[in-house]
Amino acid sequence: MHDPKVFRSMHKERFGAEPKIFVGPGRVNLIGEHTDYAEGFVMPAAINFSTLAGISPRTDGKIAIYSENQGEERVFDDGVQAKRSQHWTDYPMGVTAILAGEGHKIPGFNLSIWSDVPLSSGLSSSAALEVATALAVLDLAGASYPGPKLARLCQRAENEFVGANCGIMDQFISINAQKDHALLLDCRDLSFKLAPIPEHVALVIANTMVKHSVAGGDYPTRRRESEAACAVIASHRAGVPFLRDATLEDLEKWGSEMEPKSYLRAKHVISEDLRTVAACEALLKGNMKELGRLMAEAHRSYSQDFDGSCAEADAMVALAQDLPGLIGARLTGGGFGGCTINLVEQTEAAKFAEALGKRYAEKTGIAPQIHVCHASGGAHRLE
Ligand code: GAF
Numbered sequence: 001m002h003d004p005k006v007f008r009s010m011h012k013e014r015f016g017a018e019p020k021i022f023v024g025p026g027r028v029n030l031i032g033e034h035t036d037y038a039e040g041f042v043m044p045a046a047i048n049f050s051t052l053a054g055i056s057p058r059t060d061g062k063i064a065i066y067s068e069n070q071g072e073e074r075v076f077d078d079g080v081q082a083k084r085s086q087h088w089t090d091y092p093m094g095v096t097a098i099l100a101g102e103g104h105k106i107p108g109f110n111l112s113i114w115s116d117v118p119l120s121s122g123l124s125s126s127a128a129l130e131v132a133t134a135l136a137v138l139d140l141a142g143a144s145y146p147g148p149k150l151a152r153l154c155q156r157a158e159n160e161f162v163g164a165n166c167g168i169m170d171q172f173i174s175i176n177a178q179k180d181h182a183l184l185l186d187c188r189d190l191s192f193k194l195a196p197i198p199e200h201v202a203l204v205i206a207n208t209m210v211k212h213s214v215a216g217g218d219y220p221t222r223r224r225e226s227e228a229a230c231a232v233i234a235s236h237r238a239g240v241p242f243l244r245d246a247t248l249e250d251l252e253k254w255g256s257e258m259e260p261k262s263y264l265r266a267k268h269v270i271s272e273d274l275r276t277v278a279a280c281e282a283l284l285k286g287n288m289k290e291l292g293r294l295m296a297e298a299h300r301s302y303s304q305d306f307d308g309s310c311a312e313a314d315a316m317v318a319l320a321q322d323l324p325g326l327i328g329a330r331l332t333g334g335g336f337g338g339c340t341i342n343l344v345e346q347t348e349a350a351k352f353a354e355a356l357g358k359r360y361a362e363k364t365g366i367a368p369q370i371h372v373c374h375a376s377g378g379a380h381r382l383e
Contacts, residue, residue: 002052002114004382007068011054014066014073015110019054020139021382024132026050026117027124027173028205028341028373029332030182030283031298032276034265034306036167037223038230038243039188040273043280044169045197045375046177047205049123051115052382053092053132055140058108063096065089068114079108084161091126092133094161098153099134104141111136118369120211122331122338126162127170130154131379139381147176147378148190164214165223166334177378184280188244195283197375201327202349203341206320206356207369208312210337218336222265222308229258229266243269261307268306272298288327291343295328308335312364316340319359325352 004021011019025046032042058064063080066073067088074089080100084090092111100106111133117125134154138144145153154171158164168187176192177183184193197203213219226243233250234240240250248270255263275294282290299317303309313331317340320329325348332341344352353370360368 002116004052007052007054007112007114010068011056011110011112014112015056015064017056017110019056019110019112020136021052021054022132022135022139022379023382024051024053024128024130024135024174024379025177025376026128027170027177028203028339029169030341030343031279031295031330032272033298033302033333033335034222034226034308035244035269035272035276036169036187037165038226038269040242040244040269041184041186041276042169043182043184043195043276044173045182045203046173046378047123047203047373048376049117049371049373050376051113051117051125051128051132053129053136054112055136056110057140058110061108063093063108064110065092066110066112068112080106084163090162091129091157094157095130095133095154096137097161098157099137099141102153104138104143106137106141109137109140118207120213120338121207122212122333122335123205124170124174124333126158126164126214127154127174130157131171131174135379135381148172151175151190165220166214173378175379177376179377180375182280182283182375184276193280195280197283198286200346201288202344202346203373203375204344204349204353204356205332205371205373206316206340206342206360207371208310208316208337208339208360209366209368210310210312212334212336212338214334216336219334222306222335225259225262226265226269229262232258232262244273246270264305264307268301271301288343292326292328295330295343299330302331302335306335310337312366313337313340315363316356316360316368319363320356323352323355324348
C-alpha cells in the first residue's frame with residue numbers, strides 16, 4: 001500500500017490542509033459470476049490492493065479532485081454536479097451527487113486519490129474508488145450509513161451517474177469484507193454468511209493483462225441475453241422476476257422458445273447460483289477438493305455457456321491445472337479479460353506464481369502480473 005504519510009503530505013502540499021484518509025479495498029470473486037444482478041449468490045473477498053481517498057473541507061464551495069494515478073486535478077467551481085462528464089472524476093463525483101440527492105448538505109472539499117488496484121483488471125478498482133470516496137464525503141457531511149445501505153448508494157452512483165449497469169457485489173464486499181474471510185452474499189436481501197479462508201490457502205491472482213470493462217459492450221450484452229431468457233420463463237411461470245427464481249427444469253421446459261445464446265447465458269447463471277452456495281458449504285467444511293471442482297466447473301460454464309472469457313484467460317486457467325498446490329482456478333470478475341483467481345496451498349504459492357507467469361508468457365507472449373494476496377478487511381478510516 002502507498003505510505004499513508006507520503007499520501008498525507010502530498011494532500012497537504014497540494015491543498016494546504018490536513019486530510020482525513022479513508023481506504024476502499026478492491027476485491028476478488030471466488031465464485032458466482034453475473035449472478036448479482038439476477039438477485040442470486042456471489043462469494044467474493046476483499047484483497048490487499050486498495051484506494052486511498054484523502055479529504056479536507058473548503059470554504060469556497062468548490063470541489064477539487066486530484067488523482068495521483070492520473071496525475072490530474074479537476075476543480076468544479078459550482079460544487080456537486082448533476083451529470084457525468086465521461087471523465088475519471090465521474091466515480092467520486094457520482095458518489096457525491098448520490099449522497100447530495102439523499103439530502104446531505106455537502107460543503108466544498110478537496111479530495112485526493114491514490115490506488116494500487118490494477119485498473120480494468122476485474123478487481124473492482126471502480127468500487128474501491130466509490131467506497132473510499134463515500135466514506136470521505138460522508139465524514140465531511142457528519143453522516144454515516146449501515147454497510148448494506150451504503151453499498152446500494154455506491155452502486156447507484158455507478159448505475160445512474162457513471163452509467164455502468166453493474167450489480168451490487170463489488171461495492172458490497174469493499175464495504176463489508178472481513179479479514180481472512182470470503183463472504184457468501186445473497187444479492188436479493190443482502191444477507192450474508194462469512195466463510196473463513198483457511199491459513200494454508202493463498203489467493204493467487206493472475207492478471208492476463210487483457211483489459212476488462214463493465215461499461216463496455218460485452219457486459220451489458222450478456223446481461224440482456226440472460227434477462228431475455230428470464231422473460232421467457234416468466235411468461236409461463238409467475239414469480240420469476242429474476243433468474244435467481246428460475247430452475248434448471250424451467251430452462252429445459254421452455255428453453256426451446258429462447259434464442260440459443262439466451263438459453264446458454266441462463267444455463268450459466270442458474271447453475272452458477274447452485275455452485276456458489278455449494279462452494280461456500282465446501283469452504284466451511286474445509287473440503288478443498290470439492291471447492292476446486294466447483295471452481296473448475298464454474299470456469300467452464302463462464303467460458304463456454306456464458307461466453308464471458310477470452311483466449312488468454314482460458315489459457316491462464318488451463319496452464320494452472322497441473323501446477324503443484326493448485327486447489328481451484330477460474331476467471332474472476334466481469335469477464336472478457338482481467339484476472340484469474342487461483343486458490344493455492346500457501347506453501348506452494350510463491351513457486352506456483354512464478355511457474356504460472358513463465359508458462360503464460362511462453363504461451364501468449366504477454367508478461368502477466370501475478371500477485372499472492374490475502375483476504376483483507378472492508379473500507380475504513382486510516383488513523
Ligand atoms: C462486475 C460487476 F460490477 C459486478 O456487479 C458483477 O456483475 C461482476 O462483474 C460479474 O460477476 O464486477
